[in-house]
Amino acid sequence: MKTPRFLVVEPGSVDEAIAVVEAARERGVCLHPWSSGSGVLGAALPPGECAVVSTSRLRGAEVLAGGQIVHSMAGTRIHEVLAAAEEKGLTVPLLPQSLELASAAGVVSTLASGMIQPGAGNVEDVVQYVDIVLSGDGLVRLGSDVNPRGRVGPSLLDAVLGSEGGAGLIVGVGFRARARPRSEARIACRTRSLSDALRIARRLSQWNTPHVMRVIDEDEASLMFSEEGPLLVASYYAAVKGIAEALGDTLKAECESAGGEVLGEEVYERVFAERWRYAERLESLYKAGLWADTIDIAAGWDLLEDAWRRVKSRLSKVKGVVAVMAHSGHFYPGGAAVYFIVVGEARPSVFARAWREALDEAASLGASVTHHHGIGRAKLPWALRELGEARLRVLCRVLDALDPYRVFRGSPLRRVCMRLTAR
Numbered sequence: 001m002k003t004p005r006f007l008v009v010e011p012g013s014v015d016e017a018i019a020v021v022e023a024a025r026e027r028g029v030c031l032h033p034w035s036s037g038s039g040v041l042g043a044a045l046p047p048g049e050c051a052v053v054s055t056s057r058l059r060g061a062e063v064l065a066g067g068q069i070v071h072s073m074a075g076t077r078i079h080e081v082l083a084a085a086e087e088k089g090l091t092v093p094l095l096p097q098s099l100e101l102a103s104a105a106g107v108v109s110t111l112a113s114g115m116i117q118p119g120a121g122n123v124e125d126v127v128q129y130v131d132i133v134l135s136g137d138g139l140v141r142l143g144s145d146v147n148p149r150g151r152v153g154p155s156l157l158d159a160v161l162g163s164e165g166g167a168g169l170i171v172g173v174g175f176r177a178r179a180r181p182r183s184e185a186r187i188a189c190r191t192r193s194l195s196d197a198l199r200i201a202r203r204l205s206q207w208n209t210p211h212v213m214r215v216i217d218e219d220e221a222s223l224m225f226s227e228e229g230p231l232l233v234a235s236y237y238a239a240v241k242g243i244a245e246a247l248g249d250t251l252k253a254e255c256e257s258a259g260g261e262v263l264g265e266e267v268y269e270r271v272f273a274e275r276w277r278y279a280e281r282l283e284s285l286y287k288a289g290l291w292a293d294t295i296d297i298a299a300g301w302d303l304l305e306d307a308w309r310r311v312k313s314r315l316s317k318v319k320g321v322v323a324v325m326a327h328s329g330h331f332y333p334g335g336a337a338v339y340f341i342v343v344g345e346a347r348p349s350v351f352a353r354a355w356r357e358a359l360d361e362a363a364s365l366g367a368s369v370t371h372h373h374g375i376g377r378a379k380l381p382w383a384l385r386e387l388g389e390a391r392l393r394v395l396c397r398v399l400d401a402l403d404p405y406r407v408f409r410g411s412p413l414r415r416v417c418m419r420l421t422a423r
């Protein structure tokens, strides 16, 4: 197989980034942004006709005067953003499993999320502004560093969250910093069934929502944590002592009144400590000739459990798949995401089939095919169907307005837009 060759440009400052975009505009060159390549859906892979513009030299984060914002250069890894906040006694509640891999620009571009959810951990909850270089307009701050709500009129910032490199070159991100919580209550509950766990989670997602919550099915509970499941684990944070503890006690009572069993805090700790052991886990699977992949979907409460069971059942029938487990870690008043972990023989065809089966099933039920991993190449056909033609046309027009010279035409979605407008 021929190794693809790309021109890679690495601006070392915002001024150089502006000059690179301007030079590309003048020459009609396509640029595709790349930050750290940890995206899991192939969005960062450049098409052959594009040069890659990498943010690897745009690093560094600092808390701005006033202490509300951590300003981060685009290529700064999330753990570096958190370290800059921590140095000033602050925090940014964005905790993706990939915090040592993912960059500031990457989390914005993929609509990422972390484990401090439903409390705050989606990227839209923690980003105050994005500094982006747009073709024709140069450097523009989307969002606001003046208005704490982050918008003056319609939100331009929202148009670049999830844009996967198709709008412009992000050079900086302003993350919202907060004081660290003073107290936390951690709860682990074993429920009688997945339905019971989801019922409690649904009620909690309306009011007095925990800051971290996870419903784990019995397969994941047993394979990953050696626990009988299903499990519901949650924690509350509070600014003053007493509130988190009181809410935690209420949740324990809720668990028991649903016939569940309240477990020790060490179960909660084991569940979240496991998140950071993924490299080790993958290594041992690989030695056994196996691999693992993850698929995120989302659905309203009316469909959620059905989607969970049916997608899982369809995945487990794929030849070469040896285990399927799932959890839900992202909740909204109207529904939640489900995250499937698929273990199978380490062959690309097994996982390609698994992806097809899972997304076909989710789409046929009316669930959404994406939550926090974006669209990329892997989910594009299903995402396009979910968007529908009218919405896609509007989205393409918005991206065209941000990038009128189509310098950033290499993203998977933008390539579809180019074909659509050429019709």
Ligand SMILES: Cc1cc2nc3c(=O)[nH]c(=O)nc-3n(C[C@H](O)[C@H](O)[C@H](O)COP(=O)(O)OP(=O)(O)OC[C@H]3O[C@@H](n4cnc5c(N)ncnc54)[C@H](O)[C@@H]3O)c2cc1C
Residues within 6 Å of the ligand: 032, 033, 034, 035, 036, 037, 038, 039, 040, 043, 044, 045, 055, 074, 095, 096, 097, 098, 101, 102, 103, 104, 105, 106, 107, 108, 109, 110, 111, 112, 113, 114, 115, 163, 164, 165, 166, 168, 169, 170, 171, 278, 372, 373, 411
């Ligand atoms: C082990 C593991 C665990 C993970 N856990 C999580 C998790 O908990 N939560 C989660 O949300 N994701 C998770 N991910 C996925 C991944 O880390 C995120 O999607 C992340 O946001 C990608 O960031 P990146 O810097 O690696 O971006 P890249 O992969 O480099 O790029 C992703 C997209 O962003 C665009 N882009 C990159 N830089 C710029 C820029 N400067 N301007 C404009 N566009 C740009 C690219 O073109 C591409 O479309 C995980 C991945 C791995 C491998």
